[in-house]
Structure formats: structure tokens, C-alpha cells
Amino acid sequence: MNTSRYTDSPGRAPARTSLARRTKRAPRGLAALIAGGLLAALVPWIGATDPAAAAPSEATAASNVTHVNPLIGTAGANSTEYGGMIPSTAPPFAMTRWSPMTRTNYVSRLPYHHNDTKITGFIGTHQPAIWMGDSGYVVGMPGIGAVKTAEADRGLPFTHADETAAPDKYTVNMTPAPGQVLKAELTGTSRVGHLRLTYPKGVATNFVMQATRSGITGNVHIDPAKKEITGYNPDRQDSKLGPSKAPGFKGYFVARFDTAFDSYGTAKGATQFDGEGDRTDQDLAGYVRFPAGSERVNVRIATSFISVDQARANLNAEVPDGQSFDATAAKTRAAWVDKLDRVDISGATPDQRTTFYTSMYHALQYPSEMSEQGRYYSAYDDQVHDGVSYTGYSLWDTFRAQNAFLTLFAPERIDDMVTSMLQDYKQSGWLPMWKNLAETNIMVGTNADSIIAEAIAKGFDGFDRDLAYEAVRKNAMTPPDKDTELWWGDRQQGTPAEARAGLTTYKQNGWVAADRTAEAGSRTLDYAYEDWAVAQVAKAAGKTDDAKFFLDRSKNYKNLYNPTTGFMQARNFDGSWNNGGWTEGDKWVYTNDVMHDVPGLIALKGGDAKYAEWLDSYFDGGHNNHTNEPSHHSPYLYDYAGRPWKTQELVRQIADENYHAAPDGLSGNDDCGQMSAWYLFSAMGFYPVNPASGEYAVGSPLFDKVTLRLPGTTKPLVIKSKGAELKPYVKGLSLNGKRITKPFLSHSDLTGGGNLKFTMNAAPQSWGASTTPPPAKPVNLAAHKPVTMINGTPATSWGKPTENAVDGNLTTMAQSTTSDPWSMKVDLGASTAVGRMEVNPDWENYPTSYDLKVSQDGTNWTTVAGEADSGGTTDCAAHGVQKCGQPHSYTFPKVKARYVLLSVNSWVSAKTGAPATGYGWGLNEFGVFATN
Numbered sequence: 001m002n003t004s005r006y007t008d009s010p011g012r013a014p015a016r017t018s019l020a021r022r023t024k025r026a027p028r029g030l031a032a033l034i035a036g037g038l039l040a041a042l043v044p045w046i047g048a049t050d051p052a053a054a055a056p057s058e059a060t061a062a063s064n065v066t067h068v069n070p071l072i073g074t075a076g077a078n079s080t081e082y083g084g085m086i087p088s089t090a091p092p093f094a095m096t097r098w099s100p101m102t103r104t105n106y107v108s109r110l111p112y113h114h115n116d117t118k119i120t121g122f123i124g125t126h127q128p129a130i131w132m133g134d135s136g137y138v139v140g141m142p143g144i145g146a147v148k149t150a151e152a153d154r155g156l157p158f159t160h161a162d163e164t165a166a167p168d169k170y171t172v173n174m175t176p177a178p179g180q181v182l183k184a185e186l187t188g189t190s191r192v193g194h195l196r197l198t199y200p201k202g203v204a205t206n207f208v209m210q211a212t213r214s215g216i217t218g219n220v221h222i223d224p225a226k227k228e229i230t231g232y233n234p235d236r237q238d239s240k241l242g243p244s245k246a247p248g249f250k251g252y253f254v255a256r257f258d259t260a261f262d263s264y265g266t267a268k269g270a271t272q273f274d275g276e277g278d279r280t281d282q283d284l285a286g287y288v289r290f291p292a293g294s295e296r297v298n299v300r301i302a303t304s305f306i307s308v309d310q311a312r313a314n315l316n317a318e319v320p321d322g323q324s325f326d327a328t329a330a331k332t333r334a335a336w337v338d339k340l341d342r343v344d345i346s347g348a349t350p351d352q353r354t355t356f357y358t359s360m361y362h363a364l365q366y367p368s369e370m371s372e373q374g375r376y377y378s379a380y381d382d383q384v385h386d387g388v389s390y391t392g393y394s395l396w397d398t399f400r401a402q403n404a405f406l407t408l409f410a411p412e413r414i415d416d417m418v419t420s421m422l423q424d425y426k427q428s429g430w431l432p433m434w435k436n437l438a439e440t441n442i443m444v445g446t447n448a449d450s451i452i453a454e455a456i457a458k459g460f461d462g463f464d465r466d467l468a469y470e471a472v473r474k475n476a477m478t479p480p481d482k483d484t485e486l487w488w489g490d491r492q493q494g495t496p497a498e499a500r501a502g503l504t505t506y507k508q509n510g511w512v513a514a515d516r517t518a519e520a521g522s523r524t525l526d527y528a529y530e531d532w533a534v535a536q537v538a539k540a541a542g543k544t545d546d547a548k549f550f551l552d553r554s555k556n557y558k559n560l561y562n563p564t565t566g567f568m569q570a571r572n573f574d575g576s577w578n579n580g581g582w583t584e585g586d587k588w589v590y591t592n593d594v595m596h597d598v599p600g601l602i603a604l605k606g607g608d609a610k611y612a613e614w615l616d617s618y619f620d621g622g623h624n625n626h627t628n629e630p631s632h633h634s635p636y637l638y639d640y641a642g643r644p645w646k647t648q649e650l651v652r653q654i655a656d657e658n659y660h661a662a663p664d665g666l667s668g669n670d671d672c673g674q675m676s677a678w679y680l681f682s683a684m685g686f687y688p689v690n691p692a693s694g695e696y697a698v699g700s701p702l703f704d705k706v707t708l709r710l711p712g713t714t715k716p717l718v719i720k721s722k723g724a725e726l727k728p729y730v731k732g733l734s735l736n737g738k739r740i741t742k743p744f745l746s747h748s749d750l751t752g753g754g755n756l757k758f759t760m761n762a763a764p765q766s767w768g769a770s771t772t773p774p775p776a777k778p779v780n781l782a783a784h785k786p787v788t789m790i791n792g793t794p795a796t797s798w799g800k801p802t803e804n805a806v807d808g809n810l811t812t813m814a815q816s817t818t819s820d821p822w823s824m825k826v827d828l829g830a831s832t833a834v835g836r837m838e839v840n841p842d843w844e845n846y847p848t849s850y851d852l853k854v855s856q857d858g859t860n861w862t863t864v865a866g867e868a869d870s871g872g873t874t875d876c877a878a879h880g881v882q883k884c885g886q887p888h889s890y891t892f893p894k895v896k897a898r899y900v901l902l903s904v905n906s907w908v909s910a911k912t913g914a915p916a917t918g919y920g921w922g923l924n925e926f927g928v929f930a931t932n
Helices: 308-318 325-340 350-363 402-409 411-428 448-457 465-477 503-509 520-540 544-560 587-591 598-604 608-620 634-639 644-658 674-684 747-751 802-806
Strands: 097-101 121-125 138-144 163-165 170-174 182-188 192-198 205-210 217-223 228-233 251-257 263-268 271-274 278-282 284-289 296-304 343-346 375-378 383-386 434-436 695-698 705-708 717-720 729-735 738-740 744-746 754-761 787-790 823-841 845-855 862-867 888-909 922-929
Touching: 097 170, 097 182, 121 182, 121 192, 138 182, 138 192, 138 251, 138 296, 182 325, 192 308, 192 325, 205 251, 205 296, 217 263, 217 284, 228 284, 228 308, 251 308, 263 278, 278 284, 296 308, 325 350, 343 350, 350 402, 350 674, 375 411, 383 411, 402 411, 402 448, 402 674, 402 747, 411 448, 411 465, 448 465, 448 520, 465 503, 465 520, 503 520, 520 544, 520 587, 544 598, 587 608, 598 608, 608 634, 608 644, 634 644, 634 695, 644 674, 644 695, 644 729, 674 705, 695 747, 744 747, 787 802, 802 823, 802 922, 823 845, 823 862, 862 888, 888 922
Parallel strands: 717 754
Antiparallel strands: 097 121, 121 138, 138 205, 163 170, 170 182, 182 192, 192 296, 205 284, 217 228, 217 278, 228 251, 251 296, 263 271, 263 284, 343 705, 375 383, 695 744, 705 717, 729 738, 729 754, 787 823, 823 888, 823 922, 845 862, 845 888
């Protein structure tokens, strides 16, 4: 789910962005480890050490928690198309996530971004993802000197050098003035945030609690006897969406301090009412001043969706009086230790290790708890009920892999999560689509059907199966209100529950009519998959006839296949073809969207060989968009076409290009853990193409060994893949000594424990294949390695960064903004044999004279090849010139090298025969190979 659906400012309807207009971050991180590849450059994340913080206990000091970097996914080249994460500190599935706040959050903007330089508060947020709104949030902020209540005034500078982020604690040193440090330490439980503040000596100290923003009326109440600020915030930023308006909704809070108040007041924006202890207003805050000499202050901020009294009960239960900050952090750390230490990996680089455990940290945050001590507020009927409830159901995203990850690593929660959806059904009449406290009607399809079918397929039975079937059958058979009257456009307001919009024409024709319902092509394919899922639930419920009916109807995907073009294509009501109708994708992406019947899709495409050729054109043509979910299963489809070695190549490449251990280390929105779950499964060597089937397609494990101690299992599963780092291809696979000959595993294979052994090889293998694989391609040792531009400044517009010279994509180039004859150095990551190099320049602005050099230390260079005049005539006439840049290959006796240098002496423009002004020559691709 990404920007193609949503607005980037509050209160404005979104504009749809076509796939072609999206920009793509140049790949970074680990090199694609294909046959014969080298060790990637190591890019470890090193967190700053906080000497004042308590050391972790001996039991948790060596925990995998130490490998998590919560700053991954907090930045990117695009303001919205990045990981969309915040460095929250809270236990898994926390109701409230606690985070530093550097900006005002709303739909399309999160409260923290790595590029910001000031902290304006510490927020208890219920915003589940960047494209959703927050609800009932609360913000606290320490200050010195005069009280500043307006968010725009109270920000304090900080640097990332003075910031440490971990799942259990966030620490930052802010600088109110030169030479002053205000230290804030933040931790949290599911419903309570805990701040430990260390103020500068000898200054006036204060704390502001912001309850609401402009246009939102809330309440604050200050009780100096209890040392509390309480209140509520009724803001629900998605309230315009969906049918449930929840008029009684409020996010309640209780902030309790361990330090007495010297004075206090309330505020409306920057206007303060000193001495006032209660106010109901817009843009509302309360503040307190502490007595002189107050240097260390603890404040615990409890939240509730039920009442102030319930918030106070949550406070007393989760962080009671007398509990130290370190004890709170230790509890949260222990919750993460319980999950993250169930997996041990061997043979990973520091970058991979950090990426893996941070992905677990991301995927285990969703959905979030909504119940409080056995009760929960329902925004569907505006009432409080008994039971367990969850929210943050981004089902269009998470049904693909994130939910499957939870079935392995958090099985103790699955029954309650399904029960929560069934409670939503009872209170609203429908299962959730995208529940953010209430239904938002965002995205398409009734993917709760898949979640329920998956739970049944994997043996979960702690929920009402009869009610579950009733609910999914309603999804499949009952059109939403006004189905034939509404267009059901993205984020269309004033609509009833959307469910399967367009179901009326789907039932009539076998497809959703594209001239009557928005996104009809995607809906048709989704409904076909969901019919398959409903059939599985019907079978489990003993509804044999219904199971057959829905299984037959799941073949409706075939109605969209246009044999003339070879693509899936939406259809109008009269059966004519329509060129639109896709959700965050295009005809290329959605032609692969038949997860429940891949053999049927292959038959439509003409068999294994022709489908594999089509997949080649799909990937080679750049149509796979891993930043968005509909493409996530596509690299695994070669398994079904008898060419698993291609799946093995691609998953390595995609993992390398889209994940790395840095703030911009996620290429697309994580979308409630789905991006992270893809990496986790792929790193282990398998992926749930059809999650509701309980089957996994085999890929290429990244590590030598993974040990899984899954909850509820009697013995660990040990996945061994010796040499995986340099050997991406699977030669054989066995489970507990029994050979597996096809590239598929079952859920019980994983939960049964034992030894899953991959035999790896550096060249493509015939294991699991229906045809002989080709010989291994020469490996570009420079691919995705660190590159440095010399004597030039990289251009900043799309297609010009230096790393594009080694990204494997001929459509992007490296170029300088200066006319100097810039050169380029590549760090291969380790000393290796080099015997050939390739230079593929831009046709127009190209280097005429250059030398190719190698070095072991990056300082002393040896020239191995050179060029006096690289121009030529091939294909130049097509550009209207006689002579232009040409690709060249240079072989030389093999030599050991850690670094290579393309040292350019001169360059020209093909149009003028002389260097152009204002920019330099362009390099499409650079290759370094061991073979000569």
C-alpha cells in the first residue's frame, strides 16, 4: 500500500498516481549473491552507548534484541515512499507505541522522520501506518525556562550522534542552548509510556502535556495533590472514512509525575492560563513547573480508549508507583527477548543480522492490542464490551506474509486475533477490511477470508468456526449496501461498509464490471482468491455443497485473461475489455495475481516454458515493483513453472536491492510488517505464495544456519544451508533425512521441528526443476558495491547517482554535475581475482580516454587496461550523430584486487565533439568479472 492511493496533507482528497510515475531508489546494501558472488561490504549499525542507562541483565545481555535498529525505515529519498516506520519503544503488539516526535503527524506523515533536527515531544501514538490517521494520541514534552506550549515553539535541537534507539528504550540528548543538555529517556509498556528526564542544572524546569490540536476539542485536568495531569483527545483522523463515526470516541490519558508541582496551568495554543487546573478547548495543553533544583523527573503516561479511570488502572497495573524506569525498560526488553531469541542465525553479515532482527521487530508490532484488562471499546457501535480486541488490520497488505509469520512466531495470539475480527463482524455486520479502530474502507477485497482460512489450515481452533463461516459467506454472497449506485472509489466518503464492492456484477457475470465499479480488475482477481479461501472455511464447517460452489467460482480469474494480449484485463459490464481497473499495480503485476491456482494460470499462458518466458519478460522489463505488495509473491512463481533456480536468483537480488541496515533501508512502506515479513521468510528460504493453503514455496536461504524455537513446538527446527553466502542455488533439500524433490514445504514441516537441510551450489541446479538449467552467468563483482565518484559531484535528479553505475540497470546512469572528467572507484569488499572489466557509457556524453586500474589497498594502483578513443559508430545514426559512446570489454591476466578504478582522462559530447558545460559524462553500467 503506498502513495498511489493517498493524500500527503490533511483534509484533501487523494489523487491516484500511476505506477509509471513512481521513482525507484537506487539499490543499496548487500550485493546480490548470485553464483560465485563475493562477501558484501559490511555496513553494521552501531548504536550510541548511554553510560547512565542501566545495563541489561546477564540473561538478556547477549540477546538478539541488541541487533535491532528501530531507525531503519525512518527515512528515504521520497517524503512518503520509504519504510514509513518510527523508532517506537513498546512490547510486541502494543496498544500504544511511544516515540520521539519531530513533526506533526497525520495521514501520509508520521510523527518522526530521520531528516528532522528538532524534537517537539514524545508521543503515545495509535497511528498504525503512514497512510492511516492517528487516534486519541497524547504528547508530552519537557522544557526549560519559560513554558512553551505551542508545538511550533517548543522544539529542541538534537543530533543523531546523541540519539540511541532500541526496542526497549529510546534516549536522546537535546540542546536547549549551547552548553546545555536536556536528556530524555523513553520506554513503554503496551498502554503506558515512561519518561525519565534529566534537566540541566540551575535552570527552571517544566513539562507540557498536549491533549489536542487545532480544531479538536479535548480536556485537560491538573491535580497537584495526585501529581497528575489527566484528560482526553477525541481526534480520529480517519473519521471521515467508513460508516462507523464513533461519536463517543476519546483517547484518555493519565500522566503521573514523581515530582511535586511548583505551579501549573492550561493553554490554548501559545496562549497560557496560569494557575488554571481544568480546561475544555481546542489546541489544548496543560503544563506544570517543577521546584527549583528539580533535575531528575519521571513521568508515566497511561492511555485508554475506555475512560480516565481505566487509564489510571492501566497505569497502576503496568507501571505502578515505585517502579523504576529501568524496571519498566527491562519488562519491555524481556517481551522482545521472548520473541527475538527464538531465532538464531549463523553465517550472516552484520548488515543482514540487523536487517533480519529489525524485520522481526517490525512484523511483531501488528495488529495492535485494543482491549484493556478484559474490556475493549468498539468504534463500530460506540460501546464498551468484554473480551479481547485488536486493531490495525491492514489486511490487503498483511494477509500475504505478515499474518503467516505470526502463525509461526506468535501462535498464542492467532485465536484471539480471529475472534477480534468476529467481534467486529457482530458489532458492524462485516469482517474488517482495513480496521483502524473502525472500518476505513481502504484497499479492496475481503482478505479476512484468507486470514480465517489460513488459521483453519494451520490447525487453530480457539474461535467460533460456525460464526467464522457465517461471516466469510456473507462477504462472498452479500453485496454491500448501494452496491449498484456507488463507484466505490479510493477513500470515497459517505459510503457504507465496502466489503466486496461490485459483488453484484461479479455474481452476474463472473467479473466486477469496470465501467460500474472502481478498481474492478483487482477486485475480480481478489474475489476469486477469496472465494477459494471461503471454500476452505466451508469445507471445515462441513458445508460440502458450499465448498464446491465457491471452489468453482474461484476460477473466475480466467474471465479476465485476454488470450490476444496474454494479460489479465478488466472487463466492462457488456464483456468488452477495459484498460484500467487496477489497485496499485498494472496489467503486468496483476497477470500474476492468481495465488490460489498457479497451475491454472500457467495453463492459460501456454504451459511451463511459455509462462517462464513471460516471467522473464516481466522481471527483465522492470515490471516487478517490490515496494508494493501485489508483486511480493511473483519471484516465487518460477517454482511452479519448473525453474526454481530463477526464483533462487531473484529472491537474493530483491533482498539485496530493497533491504539494508540504515534509516533508508526499506525501499517501500512496511505496511504493518508485510515488507519485513517478505524478507524474514525469504531469508529463511521459503515464502507463503498462497498463505491460506499452509504451503510455502522454496527460495534461497541467505544464511548457513537458522535455528527456530517456535512457540508451542516440542523441538526446534534447524535450517542448514552450508555455504549459502556464496552459493545461492539449491542442489538438494531434505527434512529429517527424507529427500524433498519439489520446491514446496508445508506448515507442519516447519512446526514439526527437526533438521531442514539445504545443499547449496554456486551454479543453477536441476533440483525441483522440470527442465535443465542454463550455465551460470558471469557474476559482476562490482554489482551494488560501494562506489565513489572522484573529481565530480553526483547529479541529484533521478537516474544520476553514482551507485547507478553498478545497479545492474542499463536504464539508469551515473553522472556528474560538473564538467570535470570524473572517475570512479569501486570497493569489491574483499580481495578477489579479477580478469575482465566492462565499461558501458552514455551514448551522448561519454569518456574518450581512460585507464582501468586495480589495487589491494586503495592507494597504490596498477593499470591493467586502457582506452585512447572509446567512441564508435554503432547505433549512432539513430541518435543523429556519426560517432558516439560505445560499450567496451577488456580482458587481462588475472590479478588479485580489492579496489578497481575507472580513471577517466577526457570526455566529449557526441553532439558537439567537446565536453558540455554544466554536467559531465554518463556511465550506464560498469562491470568487473573474474573470468577473462
